[in-house]
Amino acid sequence: MSAMVDTPAAQPLPRRTEGSSARIGALAPLSSPGWVEAGRHLLAGLESGVLDVNDAGGVLGRPLELVVRDTAADPQRAAAAVEELAGLGVAAVAGEYHSVVARAAAAKADALGLPFLCSSAVLDALTDRPTDWVARLAPAQSHGWRIYAEFLLGAGHRRIAVAAQPSVYWESGTRILREHLAPRCGTVIELDMGALTPEDVCDALADHGATALLLLTGIPEPAVSLVRSVRADRRLAGVLVGAPAGQPEFGPWAALLGEDGAGIPFLRYLPERLGPLGARVGSALRERLGRAPSFVAFEGYDTITVLADVLSAGELSRERIPASWAGVAVEGTRGPIRFSRVPGVGVRQWAWAPVQVVDRDPAALDRFRVLRTG
Known part of the structure; x- marks a missing residue:
């Protein structure tokens, strides 16, 4: 990687007096x-x-x-x-x-x-x-999300659906997943949350035979409604719900979803x-x-x-x-x-902070289980 190109000179700081912050x-x-x-x-x-x-x-x-x-x-x-x-x-x-x-x-x-x-x-x-x-x-997203893709493959998931909202960030994540999964016979099905309801997403998952749904959406909505709909649909009992961007990391996730918010793997950047x-x-x-x-x-x-x-x-x-x-x-x-x-x-x-794939433990929502490290 080359050094900085055509960057303007820094503006000088105001003169400091003794003891100034x-x-x-x-x-x-x-x-x-x-x-x-x-x-x-x-x-x-x-x-x-x-x-x-x-x-x-x-x-x-x-x-x-x-x-x-x-x-x-x-x-x-x-x-x-x-x-x-x-x-x-x-x-x-x-x-x-x-x-x-x-x-x-x-x-x-x-x-x-x-x-x-x-x-x-x-x-x-x-x-x-x-x-x-x-x-x-x-x-970098490419580093963490490749580790997440390896987790999916290791858990036997090769037919992945992503419920995504329009965003450079979500589009980049989808591309990283697709490029990493494709050489290993994995596929990524895109579901546009600008056009689909949570019920539509459930129908698409059943129709395509996806074994994992990744929430590339904001919180609380539509992520919370998506989780509730998938959890309630008997056709999707074996579908893994994942959230690589880390939505389940914070307390409001568990408060909003309770037990439905457990067992949803996400990325976090902590050592074991x-x-x-x-x-x-x-x-x-x-x-x-x-x-x-x-x-x-x-x-x-x-x-x-x-x-x-x-x-x-x-x-x-x-x-x-x-x-x-x-x-x-x-x-x-x-x-x-x-x-x-x-x-x-x-x-x-x-390059790099430690990376983990974790989820909230169904037996204790305030406890995290480490599923993979990278």
């Missing part, structure tokens, strides 16, 4: 139609990371400060927020969960010469061109066992959130760990951060973090 812009979906629960967990992780950095003395003696903006899953709103944050003099921008929104934020950050560390979005093409201004912690740092941070996040933290909360914490490192290396200078990504070597909550260039990914990438 190092400000980091934080993007998260904190209102509808964004995935609000994911946004809450991401922000909790970012805030916990800032608290720990500041308790340890800050960055080069200066405290970190978050400047939070709600993207509400709106790409235009995210791009406007990045421009506003650049004008406010933040040293970098961090966060975001939704891939299409993160892509808009990354494009604006690249255009402005503002460093952006993407916490959670996985779309491979986070930017249209290679850039050094952007780095990412979450695994947390180390001492991960365990300590996990306890703090549980206290902050009032419930078990998701992998998204750990992504938020790791984001601050990395930014504290690159800000220290670059002496709090925007201009120096792009050169600092390659030198990152920090211990994150989920393992050692380093960035590299990955073919097909135009940004600096942690």
